[in-house]
Amino acid sequence: MKRLVVLGGGESGAGTALLGQAKGFEVFVSDKGKVKPKYKDVLIHHGIDWEEEQHTEALILNADLVMKSPGIPDSVPLVKALVEKGVEVISEIEFASRYTEATLVGITGSNGKTTTASLTHHLLKNELNVGLAGNIGDSFAKQILEDDFENYVLEISSFQLDGITDFRPHIAVLTNITPDHLDRYDYKFENYIASKFRIVENQTKDDYFIYDADDPVIAEWLSNHSIQSRPLPFSLTKTIDNGAYATQNEIIVTIDNNQIIMPIKKLALDGKHNVKNAMAASTVAHLLKIRKQTIRESLENFQGVEHRLENVLRINKVQYINDSKATNVNATYFALESMESPTIWIVGGQDKGNDYKELFPFINEKVKAIICLGVDNEKLMATFGNMVDIIVETQYMSEAVKVAYKVAEAGDNVLLSPACASFDLFENYEDRGRQFKECVRSL
Template sequence: MKRKLVILGGGESGVGAAVLAKKKDYDVTLMDESSLKEGYRSELQKAGVLFLEGGVNEDELLNADEVVKSPGIPEKNAWVKKLRAKGVSVISEIELAYRHKGESKIIAITGSNGKSTTTSLIYHICKTAALDCALVGNIGYSFAKQVAEDPKPLYVAEISSFQLDDIVRFRPDVAVLLNITEDHLDRYDYRFENYIRSKFRIAMNQTSGDYFIYNLDDDVIIQYMERNPIHSIQLPMSMKQKVNQGGYIQNDEMHVKTGSEEQSMSVYDFALKGKHNQYNTMAASVAGATMDIRKNKIREAVQTFENLEHRMEPVATVRGVEFINDSKATNVNSTWYALESMTKPTILILGGVDKGNDYTLIEDLVKEKVKAIVCMGVDNSKIHAAFDGITRLVDTGSAENAVQAAFQVAAPGDVVLLSPACASFDLFSNYEDRGKQFKEAVKNL
């Protein structure tokens, strides 16, 4: 008898899981309560996967041997509650991919901020060293689909807490935990501890031969590790103290050591600027060193890396006003990092779907650096409550209006920074859509 697998959710990860499951001879059906994107629909048809859109077949769902749940579906979803009540095994797409990856290795990266940048940089280091690898996970390409269609000996995977929530055996050879700050609390019953525990699942199945790279300067991480032992080889990174193994930065010099090999490099040679990116670069360099990549290749990759779209991306300078697209900043900490790296007077575009944001985190930076805040959301009341009386506030309801309002406030030599600190689902389909509309509006000035 074939194992009966139901995929719940028909986005990138769900379709990838379906394609892999079909290839591995499961009896597979994909269900999505809304309609599928045309591209995904044709992919499923091509793979010969049965799918149901615009609804769920309850009997079939509850009689599955196992269900692969999209990371976007929360625990409080009615179908998930029914599956839990019946005791049906629910896993994530990365768990399915892990089971079928064979002997391949995984470098997995998580953290509240800097995941995409660090994952991309690790991938760039591996490619520079001519390793045969793929970039997968939360960064946009399904891990399961990669395993199904073009398996590689090494996967560099960006992993979100939502993906980690439903792993069972998933075990990366190298796990990277960049930082933990309050984010997605709406998914974790507004309990920070639940979110912290979720992030640490990246290391839960690791054994004594695996590596765990973590931020020694992050109090949340250290306090958790004091109470919950990690079984893998620990490689801390710090800007505050020297470490024997791992990475540290002192006097603008990065030192990386795994085993007996040591490497040093000036932070002025890093392609990525800003203090937060020094942590990202350090994490990526330590990860590269665990793969026995030569020092000169790590150095070359760190110097030649190009930053991601929607992450502190320079868009244009219009009549002396610089525009920066940081649409990927979907939480307050990301916006804090963006503001921290600003050296010119800043007009900040904020707003979107609030995930339980605490704006006091950026209050001092707003006082110090921000000339005006342009609100861009359906409901801007929380931003007004936080910043009324601190700086000038302007309300807008679209990317185009926000860019025009910011441009009117700005003077030559100023920066307009889109760093919303919120999810994008009120006015946009996702942060990429928000960033693209922002860039389009800047071009139309």
């Protein structure tokens, strides 16, 4: 019996353990932190061996196959030791994909991948048997075991792509590439770019690659590398014969002379970045033969994603907006770009080597006050201190929201769009967003 060791007992770890057990592996789960009660219960119920708050090397180095949670860097000594021994170390996306014949749509990118994946799933679900997995919802492995959908839309991070060998989506989508997570890539942007492009490395001429033709990083990479799959670009600035583009008023998607045209003003989500997300999702739906009418209707009634430019409440004619999912500068760029009113901006957290320069035009034009919310706000104070009249440091969400409430006047927006990771003060970006919403609701 082959031994499968799962490093990390979270959503992807528990899912892999269950699928591995069902496929005849002897399974052991090891987590350096605490395993959440809901995952513990699953492991105990299924009689799967596990440990927490330690990695016992004797029980790990004897593995035939290791699935490593995306949160564990390749550089940790234990992972290096496994690789040196010749043990295959893979991600959950790779492991799970070996046990399904489903049509896979893989979506990656620095920003927009959750919205694009959720929107794509929304466009497909009325006419296809389709699951939504990856970085979102129940793990891919668990869904293969329990639901066995005929199609999957997968939101995939660069960390998950780092752990693939044969994973091959029939349709790959790359929303954009901007500097992010550079702390995991030796602070080399080219390493991160290469990681994102792994989504196409196993594709063949029978597969499709949908990407943002306006993104200079993507264009540069494609000019120097060849890919096997069929390119279907989307653009806000160019006319595209095979793929998607936008005029002032419409989105036009064309595949082999078969066209769908949709009015932009009817899209449920605002902002230029959401026109791009809609183009990517519509191209997938068109490829998978979803009816034009269904695509149009679904684009009009899509509700968006929690923690992504989510309107929370309007209090005294001030709109409070939760964009906690903006964990990098580029995501915050889109948020500030879409603000139509004077904005009180709540920013800060764990900085990943951020360069805030591209935000300066919006700060001058739209931001009237900045509230820094982080353990260390020094860089933010130094960067933006002279650009606005009001800049305040806080260490608590409740305090940040109270300050915003005091400063805001009728017609303003209060925007939580941190441009940073959340781990200095919060469990994760969801926790940060929920705390924001609770504090707003209790004003």
